[in-house]
Amino acid sequence: MSFFRPSLGAVAVMLLSASPYLFAKEASNIFAISDDQMRALGIELVELKRQPDTVGTRFPAQVILPPQQEQVVSAPVAGLVSQIFVQENQRVAVGAPLVVLSSPQLGEQQLALVQAANRLRLVKATATRERALFNEGIIPQRRVDEAESAQRDAEAVLNQAQAMLTLSGVSKAELRRMTEKGVVSNELTVTAKTSATVTGLNAKLGQRVVAADPLLQLAKLDTLWLDVQIPSGEASRWTAGHKLHIAGGAEGTVLSVSPLTGNGQTAHVRAKVTSGATALRLGDFVQVELPVPTGSAWDIPIAAIARQGQQVVVFVRDKGNFNAIPIQVVASAGQRAKVSGTLKAGDRIAATSVIALKAAWQGVGGAEEE
Incomplete structure (x- = not known):
């Protein structure tokens, strides 16, 4: 058995055709909708806010050390660890004693x-x-x-x-x-060759080691890098010299972009932290953002967009009327979209019941069969 249930577009047309305020202009995208009709249709408006000069998508990154900033202190000879003078996270100066080996x-x-x-x-x-x-x-x-x-x-x-x-x-x-x-x-005192911080301690008292066994790790933390993972499709936007925003207020600069794509279809970006490094810790996972100019792009709910063939529009409220403004979708993610068009800050656009406005704009209705 089949029956007809009026669609939201049909309801819109019935409501609007019963109103003396509805008129259509074939040469115009403007059509009248009263406030009462908006409430009946459940139409809600959102106001366009002034956009920042730049926007960007955030990606995960890990704080790492440049290769030249990290040093492994190895046992120079085979022997027994008889004394340890340092502990992890301790800063040491040049010539400071680290470990004593009996050999x-x-x-x-x-x-x-x-x-x-x-x-x-x-x-x-x-x-x-x-x-x-x-x-x-x-x-x-x-x-x-x-x-x-x-x-x-x-x-x-x-x-x-x-x-x-x-x-x-x-x-x-x-x-x-x-x-x-x-x-x-028979005793040898292993000393620090540079001022650094002890980031790892492998040796233990009484441990027997052979030559080249790692005793501890030292790192100079005054310079930090970032290992950023980005989708391979985004790699073309990241070039050496571009500035980065790091969550927490730090800033960075892109050093290089890997020409290879990993198993997860991601590319690795190396960046240098240029300011705010004291707020970061080695091994931290942070969010980074590559700012890009917004131009005339606006951030709107994706539900506010209506499509008619090749035409894409939003419905802007203006003095009892709606105006179907053509737009171009620049980017979309989740429930938000970046669009460009003849919009301005303060414009109020329909964010709900857009299908009803589309039906009223076209001046047609219909029914859905179940």
Whole structure:
């Protein structure tokens, strides 16, 4: 069985055709609707507000460090962690002690250095004596050449021993003390090479480590970057040098945009925080916005838009009439849309029952069959 139920457009036409205030102008998009008819149809108005100069869509980002701002402090030699002087989030200055390692390997390296220094002193004295004897005509030139060759060999061995200890973190002052006094120690104090903040602590007291094991991480937090994830379709809008707004009041600048698209159809953007970095913490997830000029775009409810073929309009209320104003939809997201057209701040547009206004505008009605 079928029956007819009047559509909202049909109700609109019946109400409007019974009113002496309704008139249609074929050459105009203006048509009359009384306040009583608006209430009967449930038409609500929204007022257009002045738009900011720029708008933008927000995207998620994570606060990261530039590669050159982060440092892993590794064990220079195998040994036992005997002391730890720092804790996470502690700021350290250049030369501050971090960790003490007890290492037999270090003792062997120092012993090799002392032996090489003693050997060099001996061959130097021998070379000096041989040159003096040669000058007196007592020995041949061959003996001088042999002594000088032995001196060069001893110098090379000493340089190698010093280089090994330097790589192990021994300072030049300590090297001089070892070579001059022959003092050997199995303990090595690992120090900070730059002023930074301890962001991670891997070492524990009593832990045995091998060479190159990570002991802790240091970071210079005066410069922060952002890793921004954006839809791949938005990547063309993001170019190096563009300014960013960061939630919380910070600002940034785009450094680069990845040319590759990830599995989630996203592109990665690297940006530098240029102001407000003190309000951000490493690892934070924040929202960033790339501002774009709005021009003449207006933010309106998507329900306020009516379509007739290729024409898109909104209905503007003006002195008892509605005016169907042609617009262009610039962008839409969710229940909002950005549109452009001959609109101005203060215009009141219909946000509900737009289908009824469309029927009145066209001067037609109908019924829906169920």
